[in-house]
Amino acid sequence: MSYSTSNFSHLSDNELVSAYKTSHDKLLVGELYKRYMHLVLGMCIHYFKDKDVAKDIVLQIFEKLFEELKKREVENFKGWLTFVVRNHCISELRKTQAQLNRDLEYRYEVKMQSIEVEPEIVKEEEEKLEALEKALESLNPFQKKCIELFYLKNMSYTQIVEMTGYSVNEVKSYIQNGKRNLKLLITNSK
CATH class of the missing domain: 1.10.10.10 (Winged helix-like DNA-binding domain superfamily/Winged helix DNA-binding domain)
Incomplete structure (x- = not known):
């Protein structure tokens, strides 16, 4: 199926996903972005509490969708997207926490080495x-x-x-x- 126009608002989520799987036209995911960006941003703000960080995470998630939608069978896009967002946010929080722990450990080691105990x-x-x-x-x-x-x-x-x-x-x-x-x-x- 060929899409000559960039107005996909008449297509359902499932039709957009199906069309993207066959055409790999990123404009189709762009339509999903328009529909769900506010939902995804709201979820990201809930997890990160910082709107700028949340916006960056939203972009990461939608970039991830380009590959994930090619590989996955998605029947309920909104439910699946919610699952992807939650898992991505938790993963990013764990990375951040792990980095904070490493930074704290490093600072502690440096401090302990620099002072006479x-x-x-x-x-x-x-x-x-x-x-x-x-x-x-x-x-x-x-x-x-x-x-x-x-x-x-x-x-x-x-x-x-x-x-x-x-x-x-x-x-x-x-x-x-x-x-x-x-x-x-x-x-x-x-």
Whole structure:
């Protein structure tokens, strides 16, 4: 099928996807962009909280669609797009978090190498670590497990839900209450 005009507004999402798979005409994806850019931007702003970053991510996602639509069988474009956006945003957030962790580790190593470590400071840090470990052992098992998975293993709420069988609200509650209880236990142990 040949499209001589760039006005595809009369075509359904499925027709646009099907036509793109055969013609590879990027104007067809451009029509999908017009229809769903606001939805995708809204989702990206939800994840990144920064409109400029979100706009960059929107462009990445629509660039990704050029290849993905050639390979995938898409029956419900809007639902599939929502899935792609969510996964892409989570992936980008993980990359950002991993980079932040590497940067923090590097800064810490540089700082530790550049200062002479005094025995009192080392002892104080060891005591803080011991107090934290002791407080962690005092938490109820649900809070302890969720705290360890979230903070020590860097797992997402979704991953914790899948691993433990708790609901998302339970996981959030266990983490929030566990964090508060840790602060109380550490403060009271001084």
